Amino acid sequence: MGLSKFDVILVFMVALLATPALSDLVLSKVDRRVDLTSQVVRITSTLKVENAGSDSVSEILLVFPELQIKHLAYLTATRNEGKGKGKGSAVSLPIKAVNPNGMPPALSFYSITLPSALGKGDSLILEVFAVFTHLLQPFPEKITQADVQLVVFSESAYYLSPYAVNIQSLNVKLPDGRVESYTKVENMKMDGSEIKYGPYENLPPFSYRPIAVHFESNQPFSVAEELLREIEVSHWGNVQVTEHYRVVHRGAQSKGEFSRLDYQARPNIRGAPSFRHLHAKLPPRAHSIYYRDEIGNISTSKVWHDSKKTELLIEPRYPMFGGWRTSFTIGYGLPLQDFLFASEGKRFLNISFGCPMSDLVIDNLIVKVVLPEGSGDISVSTPFPVKQSEETKLSHLDIVGRPVIVLEKTNVVAEHNQYFQVYYKFNKLSMLREPLMLISGFFFLFISCIAYTHADLSISKSSASYLAKQQWDEVRAAIQQVQNIINKCLATHDRLEASLRDLSRTGDVQACKAARKAADGLLKEFSKELKPLLTFLHSSSSASQIYPKVEELIAKERELQERLMGKHSTVVDCYEKKSGGREIENRVVPLQQRITTLRQEIDDILEFFDEI
Ligand SMILES: *[C@@H]1O[C@H](CO)[C@@H](O)[C@H](O)[C@H]1NC(C)=O
Ligand SMILES: *[C@@H]1O[C@H](CO)[C@@H](O)[C@H](O)[C@H]1NC(C)=O
Secondary structure (H helix, E strand, O other): OOOHHHHHHHHHHHHHHOOOOOOOEEEEEEEEEEEOOOOOEEEEEEEEEEEOOOOOEEEEEEEEEHHHHOOEEEEEEEEEOOOOOOOOOEEEEOEEEEOOOOOOOOEEEEEEEEEEEEOOOOEEEEEEEEEEOOOOEEOOOEEOOOOOOEEEEEEEOOOOOOOEEEEEEEEEEOOOOOEEEEOOOOOEEEEOOEEEEEEEEEEOOOOOOEEEEEEEOOOOOEEEEEEEEEEEEEOOOEEEEEEEEEEEEOOOEEOOOOOHHHHHHOOOOOOOOOEOOEEEEEOOOOEEEEEEEOOOEOOOOEEEEOOOOEEEEEOOOOOEOOOOEEEEEEEEEEEHHHOEEEEOOEEEEEEEOOOOOOOOEEEEEEEEEEOOOOEEEEEEEOOOOOEEEEEEEOOOOOOOOEEEEEEEEEEEOHHHOOEEEEEEEEOHHHHHHHHHHHHHHHHHHHHHHHHHOOOOOOOOOOOHHHHHHHHHHHHHHHHHHHHHHHHHHHHHHHHHHHHHHHHHHHOOHHHHHHHHHHHHHHHHHHHHHHHHHHHHHHHOHHHOOOHHHHHHHHHHHHHHHHHHHHHHHHHHHHHHOOOOHHHHHHHHHHHHHHHHHHHHHHHHHHHHHHHO
């Protein structure tokens, strides 16, 4: 199996010999680490840059050969502020594509701008991190179910740079498995699953020494040719995310018959490079999660929750072999308050841009943010450049439609999973528009029925919108009363807590019990007062959108009440039994955590109601 086709790169050498040096910079030390343990190639280069000339320099050039540049997905340069080898804070530096004069066309240049110029004799340490997709070439290109997947990685053993390099090394980390072959050059050694090149000393600018490594990689080469993420913001408390995936296995093409029997008997041997699962890491508190394909809902997906994340394991209907495709959709809801914030009179959505599946490479990512109707003055802030446009989405109750921000990016990897922000202004009255339209819709239907049956009913004074507004006012008044009652409940809770503090001061158990009795009575009263209001809100069509929020508030207050009573009884009990302070604490602490959380959540909901 020859690698001669990869030697073509040698042509560079000829072109490069005639290139002039760009400045007096010298790289006194270069260490490169290449990570080939997934389908994506990640290269971290640590450069020690020294200014050997007399003019100060504020730009540093990076060079990539054509072979790599079209696969470059992500590039950052950071400067380590700390002195020497210590761990200082890393500062990320601006970086842009440039076209210096007189350079060979087969090379692409990027320029890093330094925050302050590098003076004569000064040096600094840069870390350059580059991520490439589709750089590993399957070879052979077609394999059967019984074969392992072999891929080729091509690089230069010498760091390609417009500057002279004093001393350098290269480290290539491979996945576990067979290494078919690798280019042998001087000063190299194979060490387990790592190949070490160098050190090489005193090489002139643009030195290039092509190498290739041919090795086994059974990592999932899972690629989304297209991913459409739709993020819909509803001020009624939810952010709905829907993601449409078109996934293909981009490793070596599978040839010959596929035997499911063989695969099931020995999936690790028969079909090693195939993949069965995709793993999505969703935000914490994601809910109403579903996963479906063209045929329908798939219930074999599994979900785990903890406080930091929600994990979803997706299992397509068949194992994915080289060249095979599948399309599916996942959807989930997120609590609005985790992602929507206010700042300087505007609201802003702060949510992650990339894909929740970190193994997946995305050729084409489209992120659509659907804002509530009535949003305006929209601006977007992204941590890297994306193509941006706007459209409008019309759904059944909209009049002018919802503004949609469309962001597009090609060649997306896990490193792009960063937060972006959409800022907008919103008129709170617009929120009433949907309930109002529902009401006036019914009203017109009503009018037409009357006209049709020639009934003699005159509704002279009331216009449709007047009626609608009246109904909404009633709803608002009812909600206000609910809020007042809940506030009274909270005040009662506070008195109950105060009685416990008194108890710890005075030791007067009887006074504490009396306070409890009074609180029980009051809370019962409040609960009675709430009942008719809830019945009204439940039956009013104008309140249908907001009623779930009211229910949530009531449920949370009820749980808080229970926990508080539990805490109260526990403490009183301990006092009567004359238990020690340590024991009281042990019994109360678990209750107290939940009490604090509930109280916070109730305050949040009350605040939400204040805004309508
Ligand atoms: C699939 O599940 C979603 C969410 O649970 C549900 O809304 C939808 O109706 C289901 N579709 C089918 C075809 O069962
Ligand atoms: C967006 O959210 C992330 C994660 O919570 C946070 O680190 C970041 O500061 C937020 N950005 C803005 C602009 O609020």
